[in-house]
Amino acid sequence: MLDFYPLAGPILRLLNPETAHGLAVAALEMGLVPRPAPFNDAILNIRLWGRDFANPVGLAAGFDKDARVADAMLVQEFGFVEIGSVTPLPQTGNPRPRVFHLASDGAAINRLGFNSQGVDVVAKRLGKRTRFGIVGVNLGRNKDSAEAVEDFVRGAKMLARFADYLAVNVSSPNTPGLRALQGRDQLRQLLLAVQGVLADIAECDRPPLLLKIAPDLTSDDMDEIAEVSLETGVDGLIATNTTIERSPSLVGRRRKESGGLSGRPLFEPSTRVLGEMYRRIGHQIPLIGVGGIGDGRAAYTKIRAGASLVQLYTALIFHGPGLVNCIKRELAALLRADGFAKLSEAVGADQR
């Protein structure tokens, strides 16, 4: 099979990052990106929330904010795809330029600020899906809305029925006040309100509710999130979003840009938060590990730290979609080399 990325990748990287992303999404939408040879290995199967994941490698939120290419990305061999963040009303986000690549660091900085076509457009698109595959829906809030909780409620009402899971995103650094929703009382109020919406859906159609958290959390913050997660009965956590910290090791010219940093430098801090949350609640609530995954070893490290599933985005920018099957192959080999018969046995292995 022809791998087009060695040809297209260098051209895309010459363009402004957001233009390149738009072209990549358009190419996927038009079916111009070749389908890779399938790679399936039963050791990678995992069942969570009543759903069977053929493999644990997912596409993180932000790549397909408006649900234009969820099926096309499933065809690229992801085990699941998370669309969004979707805001209730359409909004354009922050002024451009607002995405920066730090190629020598394997990183990106973005301050997109939830550019979204809004829940109505996304609901229509998701309603037309025909293909089979697991799609999560990540909810955000409008910048100008006075009532954050109401925004998430509206998102859940409009999109829950199309979602294999719903993720409440309280961790993007580019919407003022959003991350304050991770505090105990606000978080409790928010989760109970969204669960109230889900309670009206018949149990067999009700998607699990996940919470996506930041990497920039203190130990007290994590205690509070753990406490509220258990108390409200959230179904899963996604750890983590991008960081506002800047590692001194960064060399990329745009390292001082404001926004959230993703990619390789995020691996260590996000894996630390993942492990910390696993120690607190991982035996009761499944975790998705995301942040800086660029190869099978990194995915395996997240799993051993406590992730039942993993996601990636930034490494795709630099390596293209062929990376997905590489990660799956390496992960399967690493599991076997350590004597695991199935993925679930390795989850949290480093914490025992």
Ligand SMILES: Cc1cc2nc3c(=O)[nH]c(=O)nc-3n(C[C@H](O)[C@H](O)[C@H](O)COP(=O)(O)O)c2cc1C
């Ligand atoms: C350009 C860009 C846009 C993103 N947009 C969102 C978003 O809308 N909602 C969200 O929850 N996370 C968003 N993220 C964060 C990713 O989902 C992921 O948590 C983070 O990038 C760490 O994974 P990575 O290092 O593999 O990229 C975005 C990331 C990038 C690079």
